[in-house]
Amino acid sequence: ELSKAAIEEFKGRQDEGDLNWYFYLGVSQYQQGKLQKAIESFESALSVQPSYGVLSSLGTSYLSAFRLDDATNAHRMAFELADPTERVKTAIALAKSMRWNVDFSPSLQIYDGIAEVGSKNESMRAALGDALSDVDARQWMNPSEYINIISAPSAPISPPQTPTPPLADGKLTLNMISSDWDVHPVSTLSRGLVQFLLESQSTHLNVISMNKNDDPGGGRGGWWRNNITGMIEDNYTPGGFQQGYLQYVDGGLAERTESLRQLNANVCIDLNGRTMGNALELFDEQICELQVTYLGLPKSTGLGSMDYILTDRTSTGGLESGEEKWYSEKQAILSNQCYMTNDHANFMGHVKTRHPFRLRDGNFARKVLIANLGNWQKITPEALDAWANILRAIEGGAMLFYRHKGSESAFRNVQLEMTARGIHHSRILITDMHPWILHTWYKTPIDLILDTVRKAGHTVNLDGEWAGVPIVTMVGGGMEGRAGASITGGGTRDLKEYEDLGSEMGRDGMLRLGYRELIHSRSTKAGGVYDVKIRGEEFVRAMEGLWDVKKSTNQKMHFVQGMRIDEEGRIGVENGMELTSDEHLKDVAEGYETATSPSDDDDDLLLHIGCKERHAGWVCVDTDSTRSSVDIASDMGSLPSIPSGAVRAIYASHVLEHRHYGAVGPTNGPTGNSVEVLKEWHRVLEDDGHLMVAVPDLEALAGIFGDERLGEGYEKLERRFYLMRVMYGGNAEEGDHHMAGYDFDILGSFLEAAGFCKIKRIKAFGLFRDSSDLWWDWGKGAAVREEEVGEEEGGVQISLNVVARKC
Numbered sequence: 001e002l003s004k005a006a007i008e009e010f011k012g013r014q015d016e017g018d019l020n021w022y023f024y025l026g027v028s029q030y031q032q033g034k035l036q037k038a039i040e041s042f043e044s045a046l047s048v049q050p051s052y053g054v055l056s057s058l059g060t061s062y063l064s065a066f067r068l069d070d071a072t073n074a075h076r077m078a079f080e081l082a083d084p085t086e087r088v089k090t091a092i093a094l095a096k097s098m099r100w101n102v103d104f105s106p107s108l109q110i111y112d113g114i115a116e117v118g119s120k121n122e123s124m125r126a127a128l129g130d131a132l133s134d135v136d137a138r139q140w141m142n143p144s145e146y147i148n149i150i151s152a153p154s155a156p157i158s159p160p161q162t163p164t165p166p167l168a169d170g171k172l173t174l175n176m177i178s179s180d181w182d183v184h185p186v187s188t189l190s191r192g193l194v195q196f197l198l199e200s201q202s203t204h205l206n207v208i209s210m211n212k213n214d215d216p217g218g219g220r221g222g223w224w225r226n227n228i229t230g231m232i233e234d235n236y237t238p239g240g241f242q243q244g245y246l247q248y249v250d251g252g253l254a255e256r257t258e259s260l261r262q263l264n265a266n267v268c269i270d271l272n273g274r275t276m277g278n279a280l281e282l283f284d285e286q287i288c289e290l291q292v293t294y295l296g297l298p299k300s301t302g303l304g305s306m307d308y309i310l311t312d313r314t315s316t317g318g319l320e321s322g323e324e325k326w327y328s329e330k331q332a333i334l335s336n337q338c339y340m341t342n343d344h345a346n347f348m349g350h351v352k353t354r355h356p357f358r359l360r361d362g363n364f365a366r367k368v369l370i371a372n373l374g375n376w377q378k379i380t381p382e383a384l385d386a387w388a389n390i391l392r393a394i395e396g397g398a399m400l401f402y403r404h405k406g407s408e409s410a411f412r413n414v415q416l417e418m419t420a421r422g423i424h425h426s427r428i429l430i431t432d433m434h435p436w437i438l439h440t441w442y443k444t445p446i447d448l449i450l451d452t453v454r455k456a457g458h459t460v461n462l463d464g465e466w467a468g469v470p471i472v473t474m475v476g477g478g479m480e481g482r483a484g485a486s487i488t489g490g491g492t493r494d495l496k497e498y499e500d501l502g503s504e505m506g507r508d509g510m511l512r513l514g515y516r517e518l519i520h521s522r523s524t525k526a527g528g529v530y531d532v533k534i535r536g537e538e539f540v541r542a543m544e545g546l547w548d549v550k551k552s553t554n555q556k557m558h559f560v561q562g563m564r565i566d567e568e569g570r571i572g573v574e575n576g577m578e579l580t581s582d583e584h585l586k587d588v589a590e591g592y593e594t595a596t597s598p599s600d601d602d603d604d605l606l607l608h609i610g611c612k613e614r615h616a617g618w619v620c621v622d623t624d625s626t627r628s629s630v631d632i633a634s635d636m637g638s639l640p641s642i643p644s645g646a647v648r649a650i651y652a653s654h655v656l657e658h659r660h661y662g663a664v665g666p667t668n669g670p671t672g673n674s675v676e677v678l679k680e681w682h683r684v685l686e687d688d689g690h691l692m693v694a695v696p697d698l699e700a701l702a703g704i705f706g707d708e709r710l711g712e713g714y715e716k717l718e719r720r721f722y723l724m725r726v727m728y729g730g731n732a733e734e735g736d737h738h739m740a741g742y743d744f745d746i747l748g749s750f751l752e753a754a755g756f757c758k759i760k761r762i763k764a765f766g767l768f769r770d771s772s773d774l775w776w777d778w779g780k781g782a783a784v785r786e787e788e789v790g791e792e793e794g795g796v797q798i799s800l801n802v803v804a805r806k807c
Contacts, residue, residue, distance in 0.1 A: 023054055030057070031224050037791075052081040054091075059093060066406035068101035068376075100377040100406060102413040134408075167266065169513060172543055173204040174264040177279050180617055190271060190295065196536030203540055206263050207246050210279055253281055260287040267543055270306070290550045292543075293329065294338070300327040307556060308332040314475075314485050324558065332546055335538055335561040364443075367396030368506050371446045373460035376410040378452040382416075386499050387450055388421035393503035398427045400446065439755070442617075443467035447512055448505055453498065456485070470505055470515040474498045507782060607645045607684070608768075609636050610655035615768060618651070623735075635670050637677035642684045651680050653694040654771040654799070658729075661740040661750075674740055678754035685806040691756060692765050694772035697800035698741035699729050704776050704796060711781070719781045726783065726798065747802055757807035765801060772799045 026041030042058040059074030075094040098105070099150045164418055167173075176194065197205040249259045260268070260282060268288035270279060283291050286305050294310040295302050301309075309329040315338065316323045316331060324331055366794040370390070372379075391397050394804070399418075401411060407430060415425045434442045440463055449464040451473035464471050475491040485491030490500040505511050542561050549559060608618040614629040621639070632641060636655055659674045660666065673678070681691060701723055704710070710719045729738040740748075748759045764786070765772055774783045779793035789795035 015381075022048060023057070026057060026061070030061060030064075035061060043629040047645060050077070050081070052078055052083075052086060056086075056090060058092065059097065063093075063097050063100065068097060068103075068406045069409045071097040072101055072103060096377075100375075100410065102376050102379050102410045102417065104381050104417070106387050144756070168204055168264075171203050172267060172547055173206070173263070173265045174543065175206045175208055175260065175263060175268045176271060177208040177210070177268060177282070178262075178271040179210045179279060188683060192532040192537060196532050197540070200536065200540060203543070206265060209246055209248050214763055253285070256282055257285045257287060260366075262344045266290060266547060267292060269294055270301070284654070290547055292332065292546065300329060302328050304328060307550065308559065310334060310338050310542070314491075330558050332542060332554045333561060334542055334560045364784075368394050368398075368447050369400055369445065370394070370448045370450055370502075370506060371400040371402075371443075372450050372452065372457075373402055373443070373466075373673050374452050374457035374466060375404045376406055376414075378455045378457060379414065380452070381417075383450075383453045384417050384421060386453065386495055386502070388418055388423050389499050390450065390502040390506060391427060393419075394506035397506055398429055399450075400429045400431060403430055403432050413449050425637050435677075439463070440590055443469060447509075448472065448502065450502055451614045453495065462469075465519065468516045468519045470512050472498060472502045472505065507715070518687060559704060576720050605642065607642075607647050607650045609650060609652040609681075637670060637672040638681050639680055639684055645686045645689075646681050647684045647689060647691065649690040650685060651692045651765070651767060652681075653765075654696065656693060657695045657738045657740050657742065658735060659739060666739075675750050675753050678750060678756070682755045682806055684792065687806060689806045691751075692767075692801075693804070694740045694765070694799050694801045696726055696738070697743065697798050698727065698746075700776075700796055700798050700800075706797070709778055715781070722782060742800060744800060744802070747800065751802070755807060756804035758803075758805040760803050762803055763797070765803075772801050774799050 014429050022041050022045035026045060029035075029041060030038035039058070039061045042054055042061055045054045046058060055074050055078035058494045059071050059078055062068075062071035062074055072094070075097050079087065079094055097103075117641050119470045174197065176190065176197075194205070194395050197203055198207075249256045251259070265288050267290045268283065270283055270291070270293040280301055280303060283293075283301070284303055284305055288311055290308075291306050292308045292310060293306055306329045308331070310332050311325055312334050315484065316327075316333070370387075372387070387399060391399060401407075401414065403411075411428075411430050415428045418428050419425050433439070443463055444467045446464070446467070446469045449461070449469050449471045451461060451471060453474045456473055461471055461473065473485050473491045473588045474495065474497075475493055476483045492501055505515070509553075538561065542559075545561065546559055549557060608615060609621045609622055611618070611620040611622060611629065612627075614620055614631075619631045620629050621634055621636065622630045623633065623635055624630060632639070634641065636652070638657065656674055656677065659670070659672070659677050661674045678691075685691065705720060710716045727738065727741060730736050744761050751759050769785070773785050774797075775789050775795040776782075777784045777789050777793065777795045779790040783798060784795070786795075786797075
């Protein structure tokens, strides 16, 4: 990876017309996570002289940016220019772009032909084996060859060590390691478990992130965080972790290895598997005596240094299935599912009766709404065939997809593929992704989820399971195809059974209702994947068992955690359900008060205080009763129409500073100071309800006001006048006056005085485009959105964004 200094040198020389400067500049920017800059550099290089290297790199960058049509075209042109030694790698890149784009055009035959040749040519197998799915690779590899190819071992930077730290206070010390904690879907699935382990009396826990996004100018930071997820999830932790729980390990491989060894952990747990930005090279350095991989892409790491893969009887079929031969690790088979529900599900709360979108959007007012929640690259021709057959069997049915990145072209291709199969494009729908605070709830009105069939969507299936939606999945040929069956407690065995069950459940509303009741019953009884305490205790016992095996034998051997038997003699706790028991499902549906039946009951509220525009799912509170977007015309500190404890969450951006803070306010102004306003918000929130509040950051603004970078003379005066208006109000209209200034300590003390706790400063809420997203741009001398901050001069966040809970 080239340094920032090298980038500056390249910038200075790129106008000389030398292709290499553009190309290597793009390579350096790509390595630093500056994706858009890399694309611009590669495009400049292409305009000078098209070449295989430039087109290949440009295609990879386009794909990373989810410009799927552009990625496919660039890789197709690169393939035409590739010499024989490059064609396998280029064909794989082309196929990857096409599959993300749901493009099954004849060009893919090029890839299939290369794969066939590669399967017979040992020198080509390494490139193919790492790119293909388990199902594809196993068709022409034996297990030992497969494991050898996917391992891609690195030469250790130092002789592998096996630290043997003693147990601290008789407890195991665990390192849970992720590339981008709180952002990558894998680590979000573990939040509830981490919260349990942090509070556990049986273990010590270190939570490790490989990257810290501490450069607002867009420099270093996790690739996933910088270019994929953005700012929505990485700053807010619904689990309420105490401050300081997260540790960052940066630097090169040697520095990271040493830092992790110094933590003296007994067990290191990899949370990313073979996914982007993984930490497998660290595990190759033997950073802990016991090393375990968990979640991530469900396949073997191929590392001889990895002791165990955490799994369950469904996802790998148990030891009797013979599946273990495809893994370099030994299996640690947990007594229940190895997956846990995403903790966003906590925000389902007790909202039972409102349909979030089907009552509000005529496009979704269909008799039966089917959905696939996964990303585009998991869709295959056989899945499209099955979905088309199921839709033909359901009168008035439609199929819904989510607007993942790359939807502009991928969804178009899905519609074209389904049209070619006889399904009118009007029955193929798409909807936006929803904010984390609501995204599980927004799935509740879906009637049926159809999983992809070769590569199961274990993350999205967990969302659907919690939302109470019936899921049809198929048990695939490897763990990546069995994850869905592990979550739902069962699955179909082939495409015919998949189609038959999907068609039957789509036609039979009572069958779907019975499934919902069983899911609801399972979740309220705190079993299966739902109860963090039960699953956390099982996880701790599993780690202790693996440690005992490691210390007592110093040999690798499979580990099977004992199944629990409840008082009625059942294995596990509500551990799965049999979908074939149709009559039983219909029986339990009788008298069931469905959790998703349509109603106009709006007793459960999300309040947006001071809003100027209406946002779906939020009740707008403002003093201006003349605007049509206002649902409740009321002062922010007086909400008499709202019962105590009726609100799940309150969002208030840049409104609290308009209220005085002392005992005496303006003569003609509203009564009640800012603490009393916060007490009123506290009253209407339900227990443990969330407050999200943003105000101008007085500390940041004061620092900017006195900074010499404001310039001199009239420019300095103009910029200081601008900052003064941000601090004290624009005075542009009635009420546009600020009566208080806040830094984090002042606001925190006011929140505590009003009864709030778990107060945490975050970077952004990721909900609405408003003043909470403002930064000071040194180059422009004005407030702009974060994405508009100039790269050269950088910027400073000037909105103080805080979350708190009702205690």
